[in-house]
Amino acid sequence: MKNQTEQLEKGDLEAIDGEILEIPTGQEIEISDEDEITKISPRKEIVKPIANHKSQIANQKIYLLLPFLFLTVALLGGFRIGAADGAFLFIKPPLVALIFAAILLVLFIRARLIRLEGWFSEDFSSLKNVANGAGLITLFFASVQMFNSLLPEQGLPFWTVAFCFLWVLVMNLFAEFDTKKLIRSLGAMFVLAFVVKYLILANLTAPVSEGFLQGILQNPTKEVLTYILDLPRFSSATGYIQFFALVFYLISLFLFPPETEKPRSEFTL
Numbered sequence: 001m002k003n004q005t006e007q008l009e010k011g012d013l014e015a016i017d018g019e020i021l022e023i024p025t026g027q028e029i030e031i032s033d034e035d036e037i038t039k040i041s042p043r044k045e046i047v048k049p050i051a052n053h054k055s056q057i058a059n060q061k062i063y064l065l066l067p068f069l070f071l072t073v074a075l076l077g078g079f080r081i082g083a084a085d086g087a088f089l090f091i092k093p094p095l096v097a098l099i100f101a102a103i104l105l106v107l108f109i110r111a112r113l114i115r116l117e118g119w120f121s122e123d124f125s126s127l128k129n130v131a132n133g134a135g136l137i138t139l140f141f142a143s144v145q146m147f148n149s150l151l152p153e154q155g156l157p158f159w160t161v162a163f164c165f166l167w168v169l170v171m172n173l174f175a176e177f178d179t180k181k182l183i184r185s186l187g188a189m190f191v192l193a194f195v196v197k198y199l200i201l202a203n204l205t206a207p208v209s210e211g212f213l214q215g216i217l218q219n220p221t222k223e224v225l226t227y228i229l230d231l232p233r234f235s236s237a238t239g240y241i242q243f244f245a246l247v248f249y250l251i252s253l254f255l256f257p258p259e260t261e262k263p264r265s266e267f268t269l
Contacts, residue, residue: 062260063131069252070138076245077145081235093148096162101143103169104186105136111179118259132260139256146249149242150193155230157201161193187250194246198239205231
């Protein structure tokens with residue numbers, strides 16, 4: 001090795017003429033050196049299958065699991081069970097729930113929890129852009145039904161909780177922005193609204209009676225509060241259904257990726 005280095009410095013090494021052979025990727029290369037034959041196996045492509053497997057898992061989560069969870073939340077968010085006959089009721093969302101959901105999506109985009117350039121791009125195929133748009137639509141409808149689930153149906157409690165929702169959303173929208181603060185405030189808002197509606201207000205609702213006078217005699221306090229606050233009477237099973245709807249929604253937000261794929265234009269210099 002030392003002699004070769006000295007010869008290289010002096011320029012005494014002989015130049016070797018030869019031809020460059022092109023060998024297909026799937027064939028072995030044979031190099032003969034007098035009596036010895038050395039076989040060099042082609043390099044196996046390992047990184048590509050692993051990348052394809054990860055891509056398939058990500059696509060299954062984005063285009064199968066998350067839409068399923070969001071549609072489940074959208075379905076459960078409007079369900080109520082009547083206290084009188086146990087009938088299934090589907091409550092349509094109020095207009096204010098759509099406004100709150102739109103503000104929530106704006107907050108997600110502003111917090112970079114949703115990066116639009118990673119969801120829609122000219123580099124993506126039309127099918128991918130349409131599928132990504134459908135995924136964001138399911139997120140919007142799930143958010144609408146989540147507000148529908150947590151807002152009281154009518155009366156003074158509806159406007160009180162709606163004002164609290166509006167205050168939290170607007171404060172996060174126009175205040176000095178902090179992603180961690182946003183996540184904490186939204187989580188606290190959803191949990192507190194669930195506690196108020198399904199633990200506090202639900203216990204103030206009087207059970208269904210045959211008449212107002214009989215209800216006054218049996219449960220005077222609850223009957224008066226139900227009449228004054230205009231609280232609807234639902235079965236206790238409604239709270240269990242909405243609890244799972246809230247859990248599914250929070251899990252979906254945790255699994256929701258900021259982007260589906262980086263456009264190829266971001267990698268070009």
